[in-house]
Amino acid sequence: MKAVYFAWVRERIGKTGEEISPPDNVKTVGELIGWLSAKGEEYAYAFEKPDVIRAALDRTHVKHDVAIAGAREVAFFPPMTGG
Amino acid sequence: MKAVYFAWVRERIGKTGEEISPPDNVKTVGELIGWLSAKGEEYAYAFEKPDVIRAALDRTHVKHDVAIAGAREVAFFPPMTGG
């Protein structure tokens, strides 16, 4: 699946997005955050406070307990500050 | 003092305003409405439901129990429908 990052999540990870292949035991958005955090210190830094991280699956807001199965694009970003 | 009339109060009385000289025993806006009502059937018609009549003294909204002493201009009109 494709992962995309925005705002300070993007800055900390150092890229706008990438292809990821989480193992089968990573079932939810929250578990995906945990798995990404272990990929390196830039990821650990980006996701150091998982509670503040917002996520979207295929461009729809989701909570961390939602299953990622079937999603083509997952996005991670801080709380929004538009408007 | 000068009396001015608006909307259907004006239409019923048949004039936009006039000089009036109420006697000394007419002390409040409500008493003035009563005194005017006795001036003729057009006034009686205009003021037939005193409760719906709004008043202003010298261009400021007032309730019917306010004293008219010292006012130069009294206005009578229906509830406002601007905006």
Added chain:
Amino acid sequence: MAVIRIQREDFNAAAEVAALTAGRTDIGAVVTFTGLCRAESGKLAALELEHYAGMAEEEIARVAAEAEARWPLQGVVAIHRYGKMAPGENIVLVVTASSHRVAAFEAAEFLMDYLKTRAPFWKKEHLVDGSSGDWVEAKDMDDRAMERWG
């Protein structure tokens, strides 16, 4: 200082907003409210707005001053037209500017609620069949809307 105008001619909301915000960098939110004449399902040829010329401007200025006392506003415009208006024409404009959106919204709503119930204007209908219609009746709903401001 609020801009208050009572006029027969139409207004230009964009020009009023531009005048309010020109050269300023402290305004974060501008709300405009435009009230228009409706055809009432084709029944109405025009609305005629009568007003108390001496009082209208003073009363709207009092309401605007009250809004400026209640909310931190960087600008207020209130323009009310009088005379005959065809369906689709503008009747009233309120503009509020503030650092913050909630203040701008609340002040604009407050101004409109008060204009509806306190500004000395009266609407008379002119019908498409050429007859003179009724004076528009004040709505209890509008009084209740005003009462929420305490």
Added chain:
Amino acid sequence: MAVIRIQREDFNAAAEVAALTAGRTDIGAVVTFTGLCRAESGKLAALELEHYAGMAEEEIARVAAEAEARWPLQGVVAIHRYGKMAPGENIVLVVTASSHRVAAFEAAEFLMDYLKTRAPFWKKEHLVDGSSGDWVEAKDMDDRAMERWG
């Protein structure tokens, strides 16, 4: 059908209102909200708005559809800019049109509350001393403002 646009260039509120109301005689109330970039007491050189290009338009369309389901609206416009904006520049525009003023006001406030907390945009400050400032932090106040809509 709501007009939704995500764009780098500025918008023209008056043109959007004119397009919404042209030839119509059933609209009684038009509310516009314009959000502008503030200088924050002279500290700010610019705001840079990042957005999630794929999602922003879809999310705002969802919010607009929700507003149209809740209130009797005759028109909705929501335009959100991205890129770098100097103090005084426009960031966001919401326009609502309805027969009645309360619906127009409430729908515009609802749209802004939801845009603030659900539209995927992020503001980064650029300071006048040339340094890159912080990412603007989301406000609890904005979350609470959204919660009032149930």
